[in-house]
Amino acid sequence: MNGEVVNETVKGNDEPPLSSEPPAAEATALSVSCALPRPAQNPKWSDWRWQIRNRIRSFQELTDFFPSLRSQTGIAKVAEKYPMAITPYYASLIRSADLSDPIFLMSVPQGQELFAPEFLHADPLEEEEDMPVPGLVHRYRDRALLMATTMCSMYCRHCTRKRVAGYQESSISVQQLNDIVTYLKAHPEIKDVIISGGDPLTMATSLLERILMAVRSVPSVEIIRLGTRVPVVLPQRITNELTQMLAKYHPVWVNTHFNHPNEVTPESQAACARLANAGIPLGNQSVLLKGVNDSPQVMEELCRALVRSRVRPYYLFQCDLVRGVEHLRTPLSRGIEIMEYLRGRLSGLAIPTFVVDTPHGGGKIPILPNYIVSMSPSHTVLRNYEGMIVNYPEPVVRETHGRANNCGKSHTPGVWELSAGHSSVIAPSGAARQKRRAGRKNHRAEDVATHPEFSSLLQSILSESGG
Numbered sequence: 001m002n003g004e005v006v007n008e009t010v011k012g013n014d015e016p017p018l019s020s021e022p023p024a025a026e027a028t029a030l031s032v033s034c035a036l037p038r039p040a041q042n043p044k045w046s047d048w049r050w051q052i053r054n055r056i057r058s059f060q061e062l063t064d065f066f067p068s069l070r071s072q073t074g075i076a077k078v079a080e081k082y083p084m085a086i087t088p089y090y091a092s093l094i095r096s097a098d099l100s101d102p103i104f105l106m107s108v109p110q111g112q113e114l115f116a117p118e119f120l121h122a123d124p125l126e127e128e129e130d131m132p133v134p135g136l137v138h139r140y141r142d143r144a145l146l147m148a149t150t151m152c153s154m155y156c157r158h159c160t161r162k163r164v165a166g167y168q169e170s171s172i173s174v175q176q177l178n179d180i181v182t183y184l185k186a187h188p189e190i191k192d193v194i195i196s197g198g199d200p201l202t203m204a205t206s207l208l209e210r211i212l213m214a215v216r217s218v219p220s221v222e223i224i225r226l227g228t229r230v231p232v233v234l235p236q237r238i239t240n241e242l243t244q245m246l247a248k249y250h251p252v253w254v255n256t257h258f259n260h261p262n263e264v265t266p267e268s269q270a271a272c273a274r275l276a277n278a279g280i281p282l283g284n285q286s287v288l289l290k291g292v293n294d295s296p297q298v299m300e301e302l303c304r305a306l307v308r309s310r311v312r313p314y315y316l317f318q319c320d321l322v323r324g325v326e327h328l329r330t331p332l333s334r335g336i337e338i339m340e341y342l343r344g345r346l347s348g349l350a351i352p353t354f355v356v357d358t359p360h361g362g363g364k365i366p367i368l369p370n371y372i373v374s375m376s377p378s379h380t381v382l383r384n385y386e387g388m389i390v391n392y393p394e395p396v397v398r399e400t401h402g403r404a405n406n407c408g409k410s411h412t413p414g415v416w417e418l419s420a421g422h423s424s425v426i427a428p429s430g431a432a433r434q435k436r437r438a439g440r441k442n443h444r445a446e447d448v449a450t451h452p453e454f455s456s457l458l459q460s461i462l463s464e465s466g467g
């Protein structure tokens with residue numbers, strides 16, 4: 001990168017920031033100003049390729065931006081293990097170069113990243129285990145995740161794919177893409193392909209188009225999703241050329257990754273507007289991070305700013321057990337506390353689902369405060385966000401007609417099959433007790449819930465409770 005150009009444009013200017021920006025009532029409420037003046041005088045600033053070429057990649061370049069960090073030589077060591085890249089645009093959102101600043105925390109390496117206790121892993125979600133062909137994670141039946149590139153414009157310190165993001169900055173090969181298409185064609189149950197990475201929007205438009213074309217060549221794929229942080233860290237990339245290309249492959253959905261209201265700027269809002277105007281529904285996936293957004297009020301402000309930008313908060317992720325991110329992880333209870341705060345205060349449209357992506361590839365599990373206070377066959381006692389406690393009576397059973405159709409058995413056993421009475425137990429296969437039982441003669445392997453006696457018992461309970 002050409003450090004001097006960035007240096008010149010960003011520092012040594014005491015003019016009040018944003019003085020040339022058009023007044024935006026919403027934007028001031030969002031506190032969009034930054035300590036470093038925006039180099040509106042640099043004509044290249046809005047060129048996304050210039051932003052990528054001029055990313056802060058070394059300790060030297062970082063201290064050109066932030067001279068106060070010169071004594072923190074440990075940063076260089078961390079960046080050797082976990083690559084650093086910060087676009088000049090994203091660096092300009094840092095208001096003070098220390099741990100009190102959320103943008104700083106998310107982008108500047110910290111010594112604690114080298115802390116590596118045993119319970120942390122490079123691949124805590126075991127994505128590599130669920131990869132039937134290189135570059136495709138097939139975990140859930142109906143959807144799969146395609147890793148298009150290992151490159152991002154900014155390397156988030158909290159990245160769950162720290163093991164891949166940024167090491168080589170390479171994109172998927174033609175051979176890999178062909179193998180993925182072959183797999184998708186052989187698995188027509190996959191309806192939803194998530195193009196992720198790295199960040200797929202760092203790729204050249206023509207390259208990305210080849211991937212979209214390949215995925216669209218599979219007739220069973222219904223929707224394509226893109227997972228990208230580009231609207232947040234490199235909004236200049238959302239050009240009309242890009243959105244026109246994406247619109248050819250509809251239905252295309254985009255999930256972006258805003259974590260803090262300081263990231264919602266006139267630039268990022270305009271990028272979201274360009275995507276939305278191309279008919280692309282926008283969602284947001286945040287990660288709950290200590291010192292960044294582990295506050296109910298900050299999350300409320302973020303969610304409000306997102307819906308104003310036509311972005312629907314989709315997930316709030318508990319931080320994964322990923323090596324190098326421990327200093328940003330919060331207790332699970334913090335997320336529950338935030339959800340407790342948001343519900344009732346904020347439009348339902350603006351409330352994300354809080355999820356834990358579980359170790360060992362268990363996938364995403366939604367977590368909520370407990371709203372059910374008690375249950376009997378006839379009544380459920382619920383509490384609302386104010387603490388009001390009410391009873392909700394169950395319907396009185398009168399056998400005039402049955403349930404809606406298509407409640408039949410599904411292919412794979414799961415918790416729903418238990419609650420529907422299609423199976424009676426899911427047991428750990430490795431348990432010693434199970435092994436002892438399996439070794440015995442006349443081993444009982446029947447399904448209690450499907451017994452006729454059981455069904456009639458169930459019926460009588462239901463009609464009793466219906467009074």
Ligand SMILES: *Cc1c(COP(=O)(O)O)cnc(C)c1O
Nearest residue numbers: 137138139140143144145194364
């Ligand atoms: C998160 C994820 C998905 C998508 O899950 P949704 O709940 O549908 O958003 C798909 N595959 C993998 C491997 C994932 O991690």
Ligand code: SF4
Nearest residue numbers: 152155156159198229
């Ligand atoms: S943009 Fe996404 S993949 Fe890239 S570093 Fe950030 S979290 Fe990781």
